[in-house]
Amino acid sequence: MSSNLSIPKYDLVIIGAGIAGLAAARAAKGLGLSVKIFDKGQRIGGRAATRRADGFTFTHGAQFLTAHSVEFRNICQAALREGALTNWRIRGKAALVGCPTMRDFSVFLGRDLDVSQSVEITRIKMTENCLLFFDAKGFVASGQRTIITPPAPQTAALLRQITPTLAQTADGAVYAPCWTAMFGFDEAPPLPRTQEPLQFDDGPIALANYEANRPGSDSTNFALTIQASAKWSSLNLEDTSERAASALLYELSNLLGLQMPPTAHQSCHRWRYAKVIKPADPDKLISDCGRIAIAGDWIIGPRIEAAYLSGLRAFGQMTKAMHLE
Ligand SMILES: Cc1cc2nc3c(=O)[nH]c(=O)nc-3n(C[C@H](O)[C@H](O)[C@H](O)COP(=O)(O)OP(=O)(O)OC[C@H]3O[C@@H](n4cnc5c(N)ncnc54)[C@H](O)[C@@H]3O)c2cc1C
Structure with a gap:
């Protein structure tokens, strides 16, 4: 020693x-x-x-x-x-x-x-x-x-x-995984100005949060976080982060019937052990x-x-x- x-x-x-x-x-x-x-x-x-990327x-x-x-x-x-x-x-x-x-x-x-x-x-x-x-x-x-x-x-x-x-x-x-996609925009995206995150009970997306809407957040933080559902995350767990992010943005745009502007930042985090289910x-x-x-x-x-x-x-x-x- x-x-x-x-x-x-x-x-x-x-x-x-x-x-x-x-x-x-x-x-x-x-x-x-x-x-x-x-x-x-x-x-x-x-x-x-919390993740900071590209401003x-x-x-x-x-x-x-x-x-x-x-x-x-x-x-x-x-x-x-x-x-x-x-x-x-x-x-x-x-x-x-x-x-x-x-x-x-x-x-x-x-x-x-x-x-x-x-x-x-x-x-x-x-x-x-x-x-x-x-x-x-x-x-x-x-x-x-x-x-x-x-x-x-x-x-x-x-x-x-x-x-x-x-x-x-x-x-x-026992855990469920969660793919979490992150998008930044140069201009405010046409997302609903809700007081709380959008939550979905079934389908590929569990939650979508326009970060500028969060209490205490900077209103020019044109950032969107999408959490995939546990089922979608499990099915796509070994996919690339690029493909997972693109698929989740496409799914959300379809769900809301919106055309999203081009992204200035796009990334995706694979939480392998996200939420304890047992x-x-x-x-x-x-x-x-x-x-x-x-x-x-x-x-x-x-x-x-x-x-x-x-x-x-x-x-x-x-x-x-x-x-x-
Ligand atoms: C996408 C997502 C959404 C969630 N939503 C909610 C929510 O809305 N509300 C809620 O209450 N909870 C939510 N949770 C759950 C919540 O985040 C967790 O329950 C809580 O943060 C777990 O804390 P912990 O300290 O047990 O574990 P962790 O936060 O996982 O901390 C463990 C730490 O150990 C470190 N570590 C691991 N291995 C080593 C090693 N070998 N050496 C050194 N360090 C190591 C890791 O870096 C990590 O920092 C969510 C989780 C995820 C992933």
Whole structure:
């Protein structure tokens, strides 16, 4: 270990800076633990995501959130007070949305946390005293405990060698994929000026959101995000992003009977693990040794609130096991 002496050792290493990882990290930091988060993405927030491209802003992951539990309502109230969330109505019901972009809610949650982006943990090694974390280039950190929050198949892959029981738990979760197409226009497209995203109950498209209509959005953000339905996404999952984007724009134009102007930007994101359709729903989120826990929306259900609560639940079980309360 002598060559690793300069690499810090943390009380808790969290894998994933999505909502689950951020919730767990905040709880741990609140108890005075040293916490490090590693995330393979370029930006904080995971699937609560925003993409900027060619001057346009797209909400290409979660569109809105709802808060039912006391714990999540409390943090949402704090974010509302600070302007990181704002109110929205979806299908006539109260909802919330990151402000000015969805990612701003994650930025709010991640404030004062130690997060390293663009670090993909590929292996975890358990020794008698600590856990060692590696990326493709080698050793990156060590920690006393860890909470693993990537989507279930990625969590299972990380845990298979060191705690097969938790890996098996993760194997129980099932996801639907989602192709998300993004288009930018030089002029306002002739889309309906609705107060909320257009949602479709069947057919190839699940949702179409003209970004300029979002609360808090810049009215000159002539950007359109289309989320394909789970069925269409599954059927076309291995298609190219170019073909998926063109097909979805064609389908929406037909559905609305509109001629869309030429696009100044066109891209498509393949969310392989988009929405949990069968959560793993385990009672136990922690390994027998008490040093490894799992969290993520796939523990409870396909929502930002579920991800948040799973992070709190995982850390809660860890504190009990380690007598940290
Ligand atoms: C298209 C789409 C639309 C949605 N719409 C809504 C909605 O309207 N409302 C709602 O409430 N929810 C919605 N959701 C679901 C919501 O986004 C998720 O439930 C929530 O964001 C999941 O958070 P999480 O922390 O569990 O996982 P994630 O957000 O997936 O976070 C996991 C993180 O782990 C990182 N990671 C993975 N593997 C590694 C590794 N090996 N090393 C380091 N980092 C790693 C990833 O980069 C990621 O940042 C939607 C999701 C999608 C994709």
